[in-house]
Amino acid sequence: MTAHPRPDGHMTNGDVSFWFAQMGGPPPQRSPLPGDTEVDVAIVGAGFTGLWAAYYLLSQAPSLKVALIERAFAGFGASGRNGGWCTGNFAWNRDRYLHGGGTRAGVMALETQLRATVDEICRVAQAEGIDGGIRRTDCVTYACSPAQMARLRAERDTALDWGVPRDRLALIGGTEAGARIRIAGAEGALVEHGVARIQPARLVRGLAEAVERRGAAIHEGTTVTEIAPGRVRTDRGTVRARHILRATEGFTPGLRGHARTWLPLNSAQIATAPLPAAMWEQIGWSGFELMGDASHAYCYAQRTDDGRIVIGGRGVPYRFGSATDRNGETQPATVAALRAILQRLLPQTRDLPIEHAWCGVLGVPRDWCATVGLDPRSGIGWAGGYVGIGVSTSNHAGRTLADLVLGRDTERTGLPWVNRQPRLWEPEPLRWLAVHGMYRLYAAADRREAARRPTTTSRLARLADRLCGR
Ligand SMILES: Cc1cc2nc3c(=O)[nH]c(=O)nc-3n(C[C@H](O)[C@H](O)[C@H](O)COP(=O)(O)OP(=O)(O)OC[C@H]3O[C@@H](n4cnc5c(N)ncnc54)[C@H](O)[C@@H]3O)c2cc1C
Structure with missing residues (x-):
């Protein structure tokens, strides 16, 4: 892909995300819901979770009538804005899944299956002809202080203790870590093999088209106001369905009755101008690794195919009353903070212009543990609360939702994250x-x-x- 530096030095703020800008801007919207209708499965939200659920439902039961109801457009949420880390990882607090009935073997099976989602996503992308900017690579988490190094060591040891294969993880020293990417002050790094880098908007848009080809209807520009057994009320009419799947992750608090279900945590990113070839020579990063650090306010970054660095981090973590941004616009202070992180890690980028900044929300449950489930009596299902590791987790969640809707007892339906009900967040x-x-x-x-x-x-x-x- 060719790099096109902006001649005017102007930075775009919002516009959903740099990933959509790279595709020529947010796509034209599909038609809204035409009025009252009836389907077999109604899915609220057309991000990765909703789309994967539709994909696996229609792959197994092609005659099902499936409709996705989306307030903006497919990929408008975190799925079209994220950092493009497709890791097969999971939120780390494994012990939590042991409370409430999970077993150690169950947690280990869940992790094994989640790791396999990276291959599965690549397989589907290839089978469906989706150009999701996928590149198989490693994830390298840098330590720049002794405490950070100690955390990485502990993370590696805990992972091995929980059955993560030895050949998946490697702790490397400062010299080797710096040879991969010249991170200033690197004392070492944890390298994880078997992950992938994606261009999120391309992947989610390609998946939406694949789902449509399989017969699903995607109604965009349609806001769901209420979900009740057997019906989804929207501003364009009511959808009646035996099964209804809530796939709204960080936006869930906006639905009636869900103000305290998940907390919308904010994350922001910036995209630099394309780096000159000489700067890439100094920096390295030739393996297009996913790059992060082990600070508490951690950052995550990728090298794009058009030669930029996209780096993300916390920014303003949470808006009062679980409010969400309008169009991905973020605060100037957040842009400055992310830029400072980039310059600290890679001082070579000091004079590099920032061309795009944006933010989005991810869903955090009160116990920081993702869940997927379906209430067989009401027919209402849900998935999310991935705590920032949703690109690959949503694939498994969507597949599990399809199993649950179809009433199939599979290797996925007995896992310890299925039908867990964490307690609610406190009021404001x-x-x-x-x-x-x-x-x-x-x-x-x-x-x-x-x-x-x-x-x-x-x-x-x-x-x-x-x-x-x-
Ligand atoms: C900035 C950022 C960076 C991230 N980086 C990574 C990363 O690198 N790797 C990783 O694994 N995870 C990452 N995540 C998390 C990951 O992107 C999400 O967990 C995942 O995309 C969630 O997918 P989803 O389909 O469940 O939700 P979303 O993609 O948020 O989709 C929900 C959809 O529901 C729609 N919706 C909401 N309310 C309504 C309503 N009332 N009516 C109709 N439709 C509605 C929204 O418009 C939206 O399209 C990141 C998240 C953010 C915000």
């Missing part, structure tokens, strides 16, 4: 205070670990974890 202002308190403590912990260079994690970070039940 407690939610706002807790989340903002947590991120202030993480920032203070990062500063302390950088300045004092202890060999263990700061107690402030542990306090932050406890504050939000992480």
